[in-house]
Amino acid sequence: MNKPTVKILYFARLREELGCGSEDVGLDSGEGNVGALAKRLVSRGGSWQALALDRNVRVAVNQEMADARTSLKAGDEVAFFPPVTGG
Amino acid sequence: MIRVQFEDFDVAAEVARLRAGNPKIGAVASFIGLVRDVNDGSRISSMTLEHYPGMTEKAVAAIVDEARGRWAIIDATVIHRIGALKPMDQIVLVVVAGAHRGDAFAACEFIMDYLKTRAPFWKKEATGGGERWVDARAGDEHAADRWKGPKA
Numbered sequence: 214m215n216k217p218t219v220k221i222l223y224f225a226r227l228r229e230e231l232g233c234g235s236e237d238v239g240l241d242s243g244e245g246n247v248g249a250l251a252k253r254l255v256s257r258g259g260s261w262q263a264l265a266l267d268r269n270v271r272v273a274v275n276q277e278m279a280d281a282r283t284s285l286k287a288g289d290e291v292a293f294f295p296p297v298t299g300g
Numbered sequence: 301m302i303r304v305q306f307e308d309f310d311v312a313a314e315v316a317r318l319r320a321g322n323p324k325i326g327a328v329a330s331f332i333g334l335v336r337d338v339n340d341g342s343r344i345s346s347m348t349l350e351h352y353p354g355m356t357e358k359a360v361a362a363i364v365d366e367a368r369g370r371w372a373i374i375d376a377t378v379i380h381r382i383g384a385l386k387p388m389d390q391i392v393l394v395v396v397a398g399a400h401r402g403d404a405f406a407a408c409e410f411i412m413d414y415l416k417t418r419a420p421f422w423k424k425e426a427t428g429g430g431e432r433w434v435d436a437r438a439g440d441e442h443a444a445d446r447w448k449g450p451k452a
Contacts, residue, residue, distance in 0.1 A: 225350055225422035226433040269436075273420070276355035292352060292420075296436035299349065299380060299421025300333050300392050300412060 216240055217287030219250070224294035227270070230260045240285060247272050248281030250291065264293055271296060301376075302360045304351060306383040309393055318377050318397050325374055325397045329404035331412050333392035335385050339434070342427040349382045349391070352420035356380070363414040367396070370410065371403035378411065380421060410447050417444040 216239030228234050244250055251272070254264045264270055272279045273292040285291065301318075311332060319325045335347055364376050379393040394411050398404040423434040 222352070224352055224420065225424070273352070273355055276352070276358050278418075292355070294352065294420060295422065295433065297417065297420050298423045298434045298436050299351070299419050300416035300440075 217285075219285055219287070219289045219291050221250075221254075222290065222292040224292065226295050227263060227293055230263060232260075240287075245284055246281065247274065247279050247283045247285065247291065250285060251281070251293075254293075269296060270294070301378075302357055302364065303379045304353075304356055304382055305379065306381065308381070308390060309379045311390075311393060311395075314377050314379065314393060315395055318375055318395050322374065322397070324399060326399045327401040327404040328395060328397045329401065329408040330393065330395040331408050332390055333412075335387050335389045335391060337387040339425060342425070342429065344387055344425050344427060346426045347385045348424045348426075349380075349385065350422045350424070351380075351382050355420050359419045360415060363411055363418060366414070367407040367411050371398070371407040372400075373398040373403055373407045376407065376411065378415070380415070380419070382421070413440070413444045413447060416440045 218237050218239050220235060220237055222235045223231050223233055244253060248266060251264050251266050255262050266281050271294050274283050275290050311330065315328055315330060319328055337344055360378050364378060367373060367376065374397045377395040381391055385391060394408050396404045396408040417440050425432055425434055
């Protein structure tokens with residue numbers, strides 16, 4: 214059975230430090246929320262540890278601000294980015 | 301009206317557009333954000349603004365909707381530039397039209413405070429020492445927090 218897949222986007226400083234702007238990731242069972250997904254990305258080590266949700270990182274799901282408890286389903290767009298600095 | 305664009309904007313033209321043909325408008329408040337030449341002690345030669353296409357427009361629309369819910373305003377325009385900018389360039393424009401100045405002033409300031417802390421834009425500055433991403437400021441969070449709780 215195919216894993217449900219989400220599209221992940223990275224912006225600004227995070228995109229540069231990770232060397233990655235976007236990727237498709239299959240969710241394993243038990244990875245039904247943002248917290249679990251972030252934990253797996255952090256486990257890649259190195260620069261990916263910047264995605265730990267207790268660090269200075271923000272998350273949006275389907276273009277709405279989200280947090281560790283926000284649930285994920287196939288086809289969702291998940292974005293990780295630094296605190297915003299527009300205006 | 302909300303626009304995210306590379307091009308510069310004409311403040312007078314945007315104010316004229318917002319109030320055109322509406323005799324109920326008695327007050328127009330506007331804010332223009334500009335690129336400064338010095339930030340955190342370093343001279344800025346240029347700046348690049350990145351955003352999250354799609355989410356930006358939704359986030360700004362939600363901020364304007366919230367302002368409409370809090371104050372009696374008639375219409376609003378928000379324009380934010382992206383791409384390469386240099387000192388003295390215009391970055392952002394907020395124009396709010398209402399019947400009276402109190403609501404127009406308050407809504408304009410609210411939209412700007414929320415935009416700075418909730419709309420997905422990021423600034424990268426070029427200085428003599430190279431490029432650096434701008435860090436979020438605690439002062440901007442505090443400014444936005446002022447609007448929490450009962451209507452100001």
